Amino acid sequence: MKKKSIAIFRSDFLNVSETFVLDHIENLKSNSPVVLLSNEIFVPNDVVYYRISKNKIESFILREFGFSRRINKIVGEHNIDIIHAHFLTDAAVLARYANKNKNIKYIVTAHGYDATMNNGALSETRHGSFFLKNEDLLKNTVDMIICVSDSIKEALLKKGYPAHKLITNHLGICFSALDKLLSNIGGGNGDNDKSGIIGVGRLVEKKGFDLMIRSYALLPYSLRKMHHLKIIGDGPERAALEDLAKNLDVEVKFLGAMNRARVLLEISKSRVFCWSSRVANNGDSEGMGIALMEAAYMGLPLLMYSNQPMANIAKKYSCAKISPAYDYADMAKNIEIILSDNSCFFEMSDRSKLMAASEFDISKSNEKLEHIYDYVRAL
The missing domain is CATH 3.40.50.2000 (Glycogen Phosphorylase B;)
Known part of the structure; x- marks a missing residue:
């Protein structure tokens, strides 16, 4: 069976402490991933990746208006039907793009600070303030939010995220x-x-x-x-x-x-x-x-x-x-x-x-994840 294609977005790829993102990519069975990133930190040789913008003007247009010929081309060449962002703060970057491209399903994994940190603290950072400005749009646009623990799910419920868009799926290790x-x-x-x-x-x-x-x-x-x-x-x-x-x-x-x-x-x-x-x-x-x-x-x-x-x-x-x-x-x-x-x-x-x-067997958590992908595709 031919694998389906998805894009995985992490703005800074890959921080040394975020091995779970690479584990996610390397252990998918029925989906073929490509990586979208803003800043290249460390990318293994076998990972297919693309920058979401080549300059500040492209980045501004993408964030503020949701237009990107670059991402459209990547989506078309790979026949991508799902974009999966890690962290809500990153998901806000592509929220307007996802809102304008309803044929592409949008999923985000909430990991920790992005779900629990208070608004005052978030507003003190550039990424956090942009997220807060676009949070309502993200709530309405995203098709599913995967919470890495029940406590993260509870935190998002308290913040008014729709219950039917929240699901818990633990991270795993290979x-x-x-x-x-x-x-x-x-x-x-x-x-x-x-x-x-x-x-x-x-x-x-x-x-x-x-x-x-x-x-x-x-x-x-x-x-x-x-x-x-x-x-x-x-x-x-x-x-x-x-x-x-x-x-x-x-x-x-x-x-x-x-x-x-x-x-x-x-x-x-x-x-x-x-x-x-x-x-x-x-x-x-x-x-x-x-x-x-x-x-x-x-x-x-x-x-x-x-x-x-x-x-x-x-x-x-x-x-x-x-x-x-x-x-x-x-x-x-x-x-x-x-x-x-x-x-x-x-x-x-x-x-x-x-x-x-x-x-914590990643084969089990990723099997559930790929079932979530199939469920979201059918929405």
Whole structure:
């Protein structure tokens, strides 16, 4: 059967932290994707891609009036009948184009900040203010909004998005690709050799790394000597977090931003994965954590707070120690239990692997995604 063609739009393609976009592209079965982008950051050799505009004038006409001969040509050459944008803020860029071209179905995935951040914070950024100006048009134009978690769906319902256009479909990870990458980098060492607590993410308020550091500081010195806290990522909060670690007199390894292979290698060498995210003051909050999914696949027990979007899933599989929201002292106790009790560690490790296999297989999430494509085509 001949594959149908879709276009996947991400303005900046591809940021190092957005591996889920590439996973989406590489794991479609019945649809052939091309990428539309504004700014080329990193594009793998096997990805077919096009810029949506060649200059500022073309970009302005597209955004403000919805006209683009360039996109029309791409759509015609590839026989594209669906454009799928990642992030609501990006979806606003093509909202007027989609509104003028009803023969092309328009889908967007809402991931996190784009659905939860308050309007005041959004208005302070160029992309956010443009999104707010075109949000009502986007609500009316888009055919389906895919929410990566139920909490994202609930946030959009509260903002007045039509319920019949919202559907939840979790992100997933490709197990075979992870196995290959881990094999190439020498990851996946034996459970008895694992040490340390690891957290992964951009160093911003919503990631809650300050809570993680405070939990770590409450551990007995003997455990901290055996198990370092490693934080992968960079961002505006780094200096403040380094100062916090210094003031609490604890050694934290700030490893900076890393490519996917190095992130996976560090996770594979760690004993426990800590996810301490919070709702930021501007409303920004998590959607679904890819690094957490990867850590679960590698058998790391998980630590998280009860109000996080994946807490209910983790609770079902008993693979996480779940603390009351932002109770870093309780999280410290849970860290100590996992690090000190080998039987607890091995049991939770097995349950993490089971959760990953049951819930985060990208072949299952992309199968549902392609059913959504077929449903939208029939509207």
